[in-house]
Structure formats: C-alpha cells, structure tokens
Amino acid sequence: xxxxxxxxxxxxxxxxxxxxxxxxxxxxxxxxxxxxxxxxxxxxxxxxxxxxxxxxxxxxxxxxxxxxxxxxxxxxxxxxxxxxxxxxxxxxxxxxxxxxxxxxxxxxxxxxxxxxxxxxxxxxxxxxxxxxxxxxxxxxxxxxxxxxxxxxxxxxxxxxxxxx
Numbered sequence: 001x002x003x004x005x006x007x008x009x010x011x012x013x014x015x016x017x018x019x020x021x022x023x024x025x026x027x028x029x030x031x032x033x034x035x036x037x038x039x040x041x042x043x044x045x046x047x048x049x050x051x052x053x054x055x056x057x058x059x060x061x062x063x064x065x066x067x068x069x070x071x072x073x074x075x076x077x078x079x080x081x082x083x084x085x086x087x088x089x090x091x092x093x094x095x096x097x098x099x100x101x102x103x104x105x106x107x108x109x110x111x112x113x114x115x116x117x118x119x120x121x122x123x124x125x126x127x128x129x130x131x132x133x134x135x136x137x138x139x140x141x142x143x144x145x146x147x148x149x150x151x152x153x154x155x156x157x158x159x160x161x162x163x164x
Contacts, residue, residue, distance in 0.1 A: 005030075007091040007122065010037040010080045012135070014046045015161070016057045019126050019133040021153045023095030024071070025064065026124045033070035034093065036061070040077045047139045050075060052161050060153035081115035092121045097131045 007027055013020055013036075027034050036057055040050050048056070054073055061071050076083045080092065092112060096102045102123065109121035126133075133151045141148040142162045152158055 004032045006033040007031040007093045008035050008089045009093045012039050017133050019130040022130045023124050027093045028069050035072045038075050059156040081112045085116045096123045097126045
C-alpha cells in the first residue's frame with residue numbers, strides 16, 4: 001500500500017478561475033496528488049461545455065505539472081461521496097471565500113461523511129486577493145462583453161472559449 005496522499009478537488013469549474021487555481025496550489029502543498037474532478041449534470045446547461053472546462057483546467061495547470069506536481073483531471077456525474085468511494089479517496093478539498101460559504105460547505109462535508117464513512121473534507125480559505133473571485137462573477141463579466149482575464153489563470157487562451 002502506498003503512503004501517497006491523494007485528495008479530490010471537485011467542482012463545476014464553469015469556468016476555472018484564479019481562485020480555483022489558488023486553492024489547487026494550496027492543496028498541492030498538503031497532498032502528494034490532487035484529482036480535479038469536473039462535475040457534470042447532463043440536465044443543466046453550463047456556461048462552458050464540459051469539454052471546454054476540462055481543456056481550460058488542463059491548460060491552466062500546465063505550469064504546476066511542469067514543476068512536478070501530480071494533478072489528474074477527471075469528469076464525473078452523480079454524488080461526490082460515491083466518486084470518492086469508487087476511487088478509494090478519503091479526502092475532499094474545498095475552497096471557501098466567506099463565512100456563509102463555509103457554513104454551506106460544512107453541511108455538505110457532514111453529508112458526504114455520512115454517505116461515505118471516513119471521508120474528510122479539508123476547507124482551504126482563499127487568499128485575500130482571490131476572496132471575491134467566483135465563476136459567476138466571470139460569467140457575468142463575459143456575458144456582458146467585458147474582459148475577465150484579470151480573474152482567470154494565466155497560460156490559457158480564453159478567447160477560444162469565450163466568443164463575443
């Protein structure tokens with residue numbers, strides 16, 4: 001059995017922001033490997049297609065991989081607790097920006113633990129410079145013709161995804 005500590009970082013990442021990237025960087029200081037799990041609900045229309053989200057994350061994390069970080073990107077639907085059980089993962093990473101978000105995430109963490117005994121959620125607070133950055137903020141800016149690049153990870157050609 002390996003002593004390698006792997007965490008799951010689930011989300012819709014619609015789109016993946018500098019805030020998400022920041023949480024991933026912090027998680028990589030704590031864990032040997034992080035699996036970024038892009039949630040997919042076929043009944044919901046996202047801002048970006050599922051494939052676009054996966055591609056953006058892959059481009060965004062390239063500098064981290066170049067530094068030797070072990071990052072995998074997967075797609076899933078259904079319950080996060082079921083995914084963790086199926087992968088043998090015991091740790092979920094979640095980023096939190098506000099106390100309200102913390103309370104919401106706490107409820108989800110407790111439910112996940114009930115659904116999959118032994119599942120632990122590690123909540124990583126966003127750094128102050130990213131505390132206000134959200135996917136919904138980026139979607140609003142882009143939908144109204146604005147330039148959201150200041151909120152998005154470097155190294156990604158977002159113009160191919162955000163058609164004006």
